[in-house]
Amino acid sequence: MRNALVLACALLLAGLTATPAAAQAPADEQKPQLAGFEDMKAARAALDEIIRAYEAGDIGAIQARLDPAMIGFQRFLDGMRRDTANLKQTRLHLFEANVSAGPDVAMIQAAWEKRFFGVASFTPGLFTGRSTFLMHRAKDGWRLAAVSGDNPFSSESGVLATLTVMPSLIPVASLALCPGTFPGLGIELVDPDLAGLASATIEVFSSQGDREVLTLTALSPGRFRPTTFPVPLCGEALPPTPRNGKIEINFLAVPATLTFRYIDANPGANRPPATLMRSVTIR
Amino acid sequence: MNLGSRKARVVAWPAWCGPALPFALLALAGSPAGAAEGLQDNATVLAQFAQASGGPAPQLVAGEDGATKIEWHGGATVDFYSRSASGGATLTPYSGGHYHRIGMQSDLRGTAPEGDVSWMQFALTQSDDPSAILLGNSQINTLSAGRAGLGYRVAFGDVAVNHSSLGANMPLRGLLAQRYFGQTLVSASAGVIAESWEALADQGRRRMFLKNAYALKAETPFGQNLQAYATVQGYREDGDSVGANALALVPSSGNTATAGLNWREGRYFLQAEGGLSRYGEKGLDGHRDRALIVDGGWQGDKLGLRLGHHDLGRYYASLSGLAGAGIRESYANASWQTTSWMSLTGDVRRSENQMAAPPIPPPTPTIPPTPVTPYTPFVGKTEAANLRAQFTFADVPGLGLGLTVGESHGKSSGGGSNRNANQGASLSYMRPAWNASLGYQNSTLKNSLAAGSDSRSDTWMASYGRNWSDATDIAPASWMLNATASGSFQRQHLENGTTSTLNTLNLVVMGERSAWGRLSAILGGSRGHDATGGALRQHWYQLDAGRALGQRGGIRLYLRGMSSFQDRSAIAYRDKTAGVQLSYAF
Numbered sequence: 001m002r003n004a005l006v007l008a009c010a011l012l013l014a015g016l017t018a019t020p021a022a023a024q025a026p027a028d029e030q031k032p033q034l035a036g037f038e039d040m041k042a043a044r045a046a047l048d049e050i051i052r053a054y055e056a057g058d059i060g061a062i063q064a065r066l067d068p069a070m071i072g073f074q075r076f077l078d079g080m081r082r083d084t085a086n087l088k089q090t091r092l093h094l095f096e097a098n099v100s101a102g103p104d105v106a107m108i109q110a111a112w113e114k115r116f117f118g119v120a121s122f123t124p125g126l127f128t129g130r131s132t133f134l135m136h137r138a139k140d141g142w143r144l145a146a147v148s149g150d151n152p153f154s155s156e157s158g159v160l161a162t163l164t165v166m167p168s169l170i171p172v173a174s175l176a177l178c179p180g181t182f183p184g185l186g187i188e189l190v191d192p193d194l195a196g197l198a199s200a201t202i203e204v205f206s207s208q209g210d211r212e213v214l215t216l217t218a219l220s221p222g223r224f225r226p227t228t229f230p231v232p233l234c235g236e237a238l239p240p241t242p243r244n245g246k247i248e249i250n251f252l253a254v255p256a257t258l259t260f261r262y263i264d265a266n267p268g269a270n271r272p273p274a275t276l277m278r279s280v281t282i283r
Numbered sequence: 284m285n286l287g288s289r290k291a292r293v294v295a296w297p298a299w300c301g302p303a304l305p306f307a308l309l310a311l312a313g314s315p316a317g318a319a320e321g322l323q324d325n326a327t328v329l330a331q332f333a334q335a336s337g338g339p340a341p342q343l344v345a346g347e348d349g350a351t352k353i354e355w356h357g358g359a360t361v362d363f364y365s366r367s368a369s370g371g372a373t374l375t376p377y378s379g380g381h382y383h384r385i386g387m388q389s390d391l392r393g394t395a396p397e398g399d400v401s402w403m404q405f406a407l408t409q410s411d412d413p414s415a416i417l418l419g420n421s422q423i424n425t426l427s428a429g430r431a432g433l434g435y436r437v438a439f440g441d442v443a444v445n446h447s448s449l450g451a452n453m454p455l456r457g458l459l460a461q462r463y464f465g466q467t468l469v470s471a472s473a474g475v476i477a478e479s480w481e482a483l484a485d486q487g488r489r490r491m492f493l494k495n496a497y498a499l500k501a502e503t504p505f506g507q508n509l510q511a512y513a514t515v516q517g518y519r520e521d522g523d524s525v526g527a528n529a530l531a532l533v534p535s536s537g538n539t540a541t542a543g544l545n546w547r548e549g550r551y552f553l554q555a556e557g558g559l560s561r562y563g564e565k566g567l568d569g570h571r572d573r574a575l576i577v578d579g580g581w582q583g584d585k586l587g588l589r590l591g592h593h594d595l596g597r598y599y600a601s602l603s604g605l606a607g608a609g610i611r612e613s614y615a616n617a618s619w620q621t622t623s624w625m626s627l628t629g630d631v632r633r634s635e636n637q638m639a640a641p642p643i644p645p646p647t648p649t650i651p652p653t654p655v656t657p658y659t660p661f662v663g664k665t666e667a668a669n670l671r672a673q674f675t676f677a678d679v680p681g682l683g684l685g686l687t688v689g690e691s692h693g694k695s696s697g698g699g700s701n702r703n704a705n706q707g708a709s710l711s712y713m714r715p716a717w718n719a720s721l722g723y724q725n726s727t728l729k730n731s732l733a734a735g736s737d738s739r740s741d742t743w744m745a746s747y748g749r750n751w752s753d754a755t756d757i758a759p760a761s762w763m764l765n766a767t768a769s770g771s772f773q774r775q776h777l778e779n780g781t782t783s784t785l786n787t788l789n790l791v792v793m794g795e796r797s798a799w800g801r802l803s804a805i806l807g808g809s810r811g812h813d814a815t816g817g818a819l820r821q822h823w824y825q826l827d828a829g830r831a832l833g834q835r836g837g838i839r840l841y842l843r844g845m846s847s848f849q850d851r852s853a854i855a856y857r858d859k860t861a862g863v864q865l866s867y868a869f
Contacts (some may be wrong), residue, residue, distance in 0.1 A: 034392070034400060034402055034431065036356075036390055036404075037356070037388055037390055037404070037406070037425075040425065057742070059705075060687055060705070060707055060724070063669070063689075064671070068589060068591075068614060068616040068630055069578045069589065069591050069614075070605075071448070071576065071593050071595065071605055071606060071607050071610055071612075072593075072607035072610045072612070072634075072636075073612070073614070073632065073634075074612060074632055074634040074665055074667050074691060075607070075610065075634060075636050075665075077667075077691075078665065078667075078691055078693070078701075078703055081703045081705065081726065081728065082703070082728060082730070084726070084740075085726065085728040085736065085738050085740060085775070086728075086733075086736045088783070088785075088813070089847075093376040093414070095376075095414065095415055095416065095417065096415075096416055096417065096422050096479060097422075097424060098422070098423065098424055098425065098441065098454075098479050098480070099406075099424060099425050099441070100425070100427070100441040100442060100443040100454035100455075101425075101427075101443055102438075102442070102443035102445055105443050105445045106443070107443045107453065107454040107604075109454055109478065109479070111417065111478075113376055115373070115374065115375070115376070117813070117854070119736055119738065119775065119777065119783065119813075119814060120735055120736060120777065120779070120781075120814055121814075121815065122813040122814065122815055122817060122854070124373050124374055124854055125373075126372070126373045130478055130490065130491070132453060132454060132604055134452065134604045134605065145605060146452075146604045146605045146607070147604070148453065148603075148604030148605075149604075157607070158607075158638070160532070162531070163531050168528070196730065196732075196733035196735075196736050197732060197733050198733065198735060262531075265638050265639065266609070266638035266639075267532075269491075270600065270601060270602075270603070270604070270606060270607070270608055271535065271600075271608075272562060272570065272597055272598040272599075272600065272608060272609070272638075273597065273638065274532055274533075274564075275532075275533060275564070275567075276531035276532060277531055277533075278531055
């Protein structure tokens with residue numbers, strides 16, 4: 001990679017210092033085009049307009065301003081419609097914006113927080129992320145061409161999930177004997193792409209050979225915690241039995257490592273399905 | 284400020300790309316007093332510039348031909364405000380306290396006799412308000428410098444790489460260089476993809492891996508109508524760039540090569556690009572994948588047709604924000620001005636989402652010692668159609684009618700199905716002194732994987748606006764007043780038999796008098812109940828007054844507040860802000 005970077009820079013710098021005669025640009029490229037702050041401001045205003053329409057649930061207004069050739073057009077629209085029906089009182093707060101602009105293109109990087117209430121229980125929810133909004137200048141103004149990174153508009157269009165498992169170290173002496181439980185283990189999965197689903201699953205496996213599937217229940221749209229609490233984590237003097245619904249630790253063979261794994265089907269940022277893992281050490 | 288109005292020629296110029304320049308501009312922009320003094324004359328400004336940069340000042344020599352022009356535009360705003368807020372972080376982004384916010388921007392440009400333009404753009408926000416900047420108290424909003432001229436462009440800092448849909452299309456902190464060799468354009472970029480300049484400098488502010496990236500593109504025309512191009516790009520995430528346990532992700536890398544063409548002849552056009560990529564996660568098996576997009580069409584005087592097909596593999600790894608992976612879709616779109624009073628836009632498409640949510644229950648785990656369960660792809664297929672009609676009436680100028688209807692049906696590989704249907708109508712009437720509109724929308728959502736949220740929504744919207752001013756046919760207005768009242772009434776019926784409602788009213792009044800300034804006021808409220816039967820009560824207000832101070836300055840006073848669900852302690856939140864803003868632009 002580093003060699004490639006050096007090569008790329010060297011090639012370009014060599015090209016830039018070539019003889020002027022070589023620099024014969026087509027006629028329509030002769031006038032340099034530069035974006036100014038007014039362009040950036042207009043692009044940001046167009047993005048804010050889309051955000052206000054999204055908060056108001058006016059998906060038709062957003063659709064009218066999308067290019068039909070946008071890759072993932074229908075996934076984007078269906079996700080927004082699903083959000084409008086499932087998430088009420090949506091408020092999208094953009095902050096820490098950074099703008100890169102070129103001729104007829106503006107790229108707005110920003111962090112966001114999306115607050116909402118679930119439609120069924122009216123439970124409040126909060127999603128966070130960071131996006132790059134690609135804005136293209138069209139004849140009738142700036143248009144949203146794409147959203148990369150975490151997509152704040154559309155469930156299922158890709159936001160990186162977060163998996164939290166606490167604590168990361170458990171003394172073996174604190175484990176109850178099987179079939180006991182361990183109330184101190186906190187597990188939370190937040191995946192905005194699953195907003196509306198009642199449950200999600202994660203996989204847990206241990207260095208001693210145990211393997212279990214934990215079902216998590218939605219507390220609010222996209223936020224999941226273990227259905228069974230306290231988590232059935234216990235110790236015994238035998239090797240663990242996979243898939244028996246209990247996370248067993250052979251306390252004669254510690255230290256052991258528990259690994260919790262969740263596959264985010266669409267983590268955004270052009271990333272293919274990603275594996276999220278958290279580890280807990282038992283000693 | 285337009286130094287170029289002096290028609291000056293630059294004889295000596297400090298190093299444009301020197302490291303002192305950003306700090307020099309920052310120092311200049313950071314002093315409101317300095318900015319005010321900057322209006323005095325060119326010599327003062329350039330002396331300040333030289334003092335801040337530590338180099339010799341650019342000398343301005345009057346040129347008879349007006350060849351070289353230096354322009355410096357910028358501005359600063361300073362806000363002081365107090366806010367009271369309650370509700371907690373889950374309900375509101377705001378916290379109470381006394382805050383300030385300073386925004387500065389500077390756009391410095393020099394145009395050489397041959398037309399080459401050099402520039403340096405910088406914008407910064409400094410604030411102690413955590414809702415504006417979560418970590419730290421300053422944020423570089425834009426930092427860019429470069430030079431562009433006949434057949435070349437070089438840019439440093441924040442660069443917008445816009446090579447192709449499947450190749451590279453993203454912001455980069457680094458270098459962009461483009462040059463024509465004959466008719467062939469070569470473009471190259473290299474740098475780091477980071478969340479911000481602050482995250483690039485400080486590991487404590489990173490929430491994602493730093494991504495080292497490069498991108499190359501060569502494009503050449505073949506005849507008058509065809510352009511062909513090829514791109515190569517790659518990236519590698521730096522696994523050590525974030526603290527231990529900050530991310531549950533594995534760092535990845537990707538390399539992509541694409542080739543494409545743009546063709547246009549008469550009324551026909553075609554754009555196509557294909558790409559191959561290799562993606563890998565540290566410690567895991569790599570994946571090769573491919574992508575293809577084809578978009579074409581025909582544009583007549585009254586009819587426009589567009590057809591396209593996109594097929595991007597699940598593991599297609601590019602540097603383009605446009606290239607959403609795991610998509611296969613085909614579409615046809617038509618816009619038709621059927622008569623002078625009616626236009627139609629229709630769209631049909633079939634799409635396949637290979638990155639849909641996983642099925643419930645999950646795939647069966649494998650037996651140890653296999654380290655992890657293999658990922659089972661979950662695919663959603665959707666067919667959709669949309670139609671929009673717009674009518675105008677020659678007999679009733681100002682009257683317009685819009686109708687929309689759309690539907691999509693989806694099926695998933697896990698046996699699930701979903702359906703979205705929506706219809707809408709809007710009637711609007713616009714006169715010089717007033718306008719009115721009435722709209723209705725209906726949508727139905729069904730999803731077998733989330734049946735608890737299946738619902739049907741009906742929304743009515745109405746608005747009435749009135750304008751007053753002293754404008755005449757020959758004289759512009761010296762004052763104006765605008766008032767708009769709007770309301771929306773929404774009912775959502777959930778499949779489980781419950782109903783939620785929300786009725787909203789909003790009044791906006793705006794006035795402006797050239798000698799005084801401008802004033803706007805917003806007052807609104809909503810009433811309803813959620814699906815559990817709990818009452819929903821909100822109200823909000825905003826008062827904003829501003830006036831110019833001299834030719835370039837301004838002052839603004841604002842007061843705004845929102846109060847939500849105060850009779851329900853579990854979800855109650857409110858905020859109230861009062862502040863003053865001073866601004867200066869040059």
